[in-house]
Amino acid sequence: MNKWIEEIIEAGEGYHIEFKESLDKSFIEEVCAFANSSGGKVILGVSDKGSIKGINTDNSFRSRVQDSLRQLQPYLDVGIEVKDNLIVVDVPDGNDKPYACSRGFFIRNGANSQKLTRNEIIEFFQKEGRVRFDELKNDKAVFKNDFDERAFENFLDLAGITHSIDKMSLLRNLDCITDDGKFTNAGVLFFARDIDFLLNHAIVVCVLYKGTEKMNILDKKDFKGNIVENINNAILFVKRHTNVQYKIEKLQREEIPDIPDVALREAIINAVCHRDYFDKSANVLIEVFDDRVEISNPGGLPSGLKPSEFGRKSVARNPLIASLLNRINYIEKVGTGINRIKQAVAENENSSVEFSFDSVFSVIFRRVPEITSEGKVVEETEITVDRTRGKTRGKILEAIKQDPTITREELSRVADLSIRGVEWNLTRLKKEGKIKRVGSAKGGHWEVIDESKNENIEKTPES
Numbered sequence: 001m002n003k004w005i006e007e008i009i010e011a012g013e014g015y016h017i018e019f020k021e022s023l024d025k026s027f028i029e030e031v032c033a034f035a036n037s038s039g040g041k042v043i044l045g046v047s048d049k050g051s052i053k054g055i056n057t058d059n060s061f062r063s064r065v066q067d068s069l070r071q072l073q074p075y076l077d078v079g080i081e082v083k084d085n086l087i088v089v090d091v092p093d094g095n096d097k098p099y100a101c102s103r104g105f106f107i108r109n110g111a112n113s114q115k116l117t118r119n120e121i122i123e124f125f126q127k128e129g130r131v132r133f134d135e136l137k138n139d140k141a142v143f144k145n146d147f148d149e150r151a152f153e154n155f156l157d158l159a160g161i162t163h164s165i166d167k168m169s170l171l172r173n174l175d176c177i178t179d180d181g182k183f184t185n186a187g188v189l190f191f192a193r194d195i196d197f198l199l200n201h202a203i204v205v206c207v208l209y210k211g212t213e214k215m216n217i218l219d220k221k222d223f224k225g226n227i228v229e230n231i232n233n234a235i236l237f238v239k240r241h242t243n244v245q246y247k248i249e250k251l252q253r254e255e256i257p258d259i260p261d262v263a264l265r266e267a268i269i270n271a272v273c274h275r276d277y278f279d280k281s282a283n284v285l286i287e288v289f290d291d292r293v294e295i296s297n298p299g300g301l302p303s304g305l306k307p308s309e310f311g312r313k314s315v316a317r318n319p320l321i322a323s324l325l326n327r328i329n330y331i332e333k334v335g336t337g338i339n340r341i342k343q344a345v346a347e348n349e350n351s352s353v354e355f356s357f358d359s360v361f362s363v364i365f366r367r368v369p370e371i372t373s374e375g376k377v378v379e380e381t382e383i384t385v386d387r388t389r390g391k392t393r394g395k396i397l398e399a400i401k402q403d404p405t406i407t408r409e410e411l412s413r414v415a416d417l418s419i420r421g422v423e424w425n426l427t428r429l430k431k432e433g434k435i436k437r438v439g440s441a442k443g444g445h446w447e448v449i450d451e452s453k454n455e456n457i458e459k460t461p462e463s
Helices: 003-011 027-036 059-069 118-127 149-159 167-173 185-191 227-240 261-274 319-327 337-348 389-402 408-415 419-431
Strands: 017-020 040-044 079-083 086-091 106-109 112-115 204-209 217-223 244-249 252-257 284-288 292-298 351-357 360-367 435-438 445-448
Touching: 003 017, 003 040, 017 027, 027 040, 027 059, 027 086, 027 106, 027 112, 059 079, 059 086, 149 185, 149 227, 149 319, 185 227, 185 319, 204 227, 217 227, 227 261, 227 284, 261 284, 261 292, 261 319, 261 337, 261 360, 337 351, 389 408, 389 419, 389 445, 408 419, 419 435
Parallel strands: 017 040, 204 284
Antiparallel strands: 040 086, 079 086, 106 112, 204 217, 244 252, 284 292, 292 360, 351 360, 435 445
């Protein structure tokens, strides 16, 4: 007996393995379930308990297996291999889900195959992108009553479309209204008045927390406008509650935000554009902490996109929304947003970025902690552009040791800080007993008090 077969039989049936003693009617159901799940193998000639019974492996019997596989719709290339007196049917993870057989739709549930109910079939079609939320008609919306002329005119301006164009024709061409004059869901998101009533789960929630935990809320906003307003307001919320740092070189001041504008904009647009709108239990959520900003949206990776393809291949969950955002230049080219985020963060050097995707897609920007005073957010500070303040103070201490008469202006150049940033760091070092000033401001000098206290200063960022 083939060793590989022996190991599989010893392990028993599971999510990816099914034993069948004969070619019965349930065979195609198992194949269908594997195709709709993540693939698997049906081994013909083995009982449910793992006892090897053997099976006919001649051409005639294999033709019967092929005939049974033809029941699967749509077509899937399934492998058939003879192993001793067994037949191994290798079912790949289907790329054209959902698959059906004569008795319906099946998926794998643990070591068993389960037939889907009507509601489960609907949910499965939605999950696999066979039904697009943004293209569906919204029966609650009445165009005559709910149309927002101001939002429409703003869209025309952003898209560079003349205002003299026929409104109804354009909206039909954009797939925002149906032939019977009803809004599609995309039309509601872009051009309806009371979106909170028509699609109450489409709001964007922004929260500012004190510290690094979800304990004390300092500010919270629920944005309930159209999709363009929500994107713009969310960007402003984050920018209002994160640092803008400054780098001064040759009398020129360069503003360096904690999170690059390009990366922040892309991440928020991505969350609003690609969220799973079928999931009514959650909203796009943007959370600002002292040390990070988390942007999350319902729905992990869209169907058809594997984790290994993330950032290299694009699959739009809501292609109509993406198309409309592209028309107003909020999206440049589908599939380039993630790489733009990575590139912008790499060039900024004040933050890092992480991505996670399960049932929720999240972008986490980790940033240099803000200077805070009794929990109050400091909106703009002039501090180092180094990754940690510990490194900055290490530079200052080293410069003082080499030249005790060094001036604040000279320290500014050495530590790559503004004068205010130098003064802030010197004040902290004096309070911590690391340095002291001897003599007058003009004729005096600096002294490092206890070098042993400073041995680890470069390794320990300020808390």
